[in-house]
Amino acid sequence: MIRHHPAEASLIACAAGTMPTAHARVIEVHAARCPVCAAGLRAAEAAGGALLDALAPAPMAPDALARALARLDTAAPEPAHRAPAFDLAALASGRWRRVAPGIAMMKLLPRDATDSRLDLIRVAPGRALLTHGHTGPERTCVLTGAFADGSGLYAAGDCVEADAALDHAPRALPGEDCVCLIATTHHLRPHGWLGRLVRPLLGM
Ligand SMILES: [Zn+2]
Incomplete structure (x- = not known):
């Protein structure tokens, strides 16, 4: 639900x-x-x-x-649900890139003129991203699995909107891989030396 x-x-x-x-x-x-x-x-x-x-x-x-x-x-009959304007399955046929243990990313749309990009991120059950903030808006749609952060619990289908004020460390819940479609504008703002070290790897 x-x-x-x-x-x-x-x-x-x-x-x-x-x-x-x-x-x-x-x-x-x-x-x-x-x-x-x-x-x-x-x-x-x-x-x-x-x-x-x-x-x-x-x-x-x-x-x-x-x-x-x-x-x-x-006129064609109106579909019951609005179909996405693009074919996610086709777009997501690229290569997963491992960025940390249990965490992989796939680039879908490169950074554009608005400094926004679209990626898939896959997090193994129980794995967490490093605590980070944002320098611009972030929008996420959970495709499979679920994750939680300080602000709540998000499962398949949920859409999460975060602004620059949110600091969080999303953790995938036990069970299956959590795969999310994620749009970010500007860059993530990692906390601590490890985050700063890892950020160039993420490219975010
Ligand atoms: Zn809705």
């Missing part, structure tokens, strides 16, 4: 296309598993479209109504 969702403002930014691609991907993957957020995204998209229509009145072509009606006839 999904317990953690992106904020409403995040759904709106995702629908409006004003969010870095890496972060939007995390929300889309969550929404593909979460009917509540899928509906929220559709509502935000519809509201955005209505707003644009209101802002920019344009003269209608004489045959606009006929064409709109024709489109209705051929």
Whole structure:
């Protein structure tokens, strides 16, 4: 059961296309598993479209109504869940890179102009990441397994949003590997000499 969702403002930014691609991907993957957020995204998209229509009145072509009606006839039925705008399985066919005992990463989207990147991270049961903070927002969607940090417990499907204020040391729960889709902007801020030593390995 999904317990953690992106904020409403995040759904709106995702629908409006004003969010870095890496972060939007995390929300889309969550929404593909979460009917509540899928509906929220559709509502935000519809509201955005209505707003644009209101802002920019344009003269209608004489045959606009006929064409709109024709489109209705051929329109595909709305899927029950919003499908992700990209194929995660295909994207995730890359190579796992071991970054620490029990921890591996796969780069999905390289750092872009907004200084954001998208990665998969796989943490063996019981393993923890070093305590770290952030210098920008971080969004995570749990794909398999579960992890906990000081702020809560997150299981498959959950979406976790963290800002620069959060310091945490996520630990995978016993059972299966915890695989997460994670978007980060700017860099992690590791604590202690070990973290500073490891950060270049993570590339984050
Ligand atoms: Zn949701």
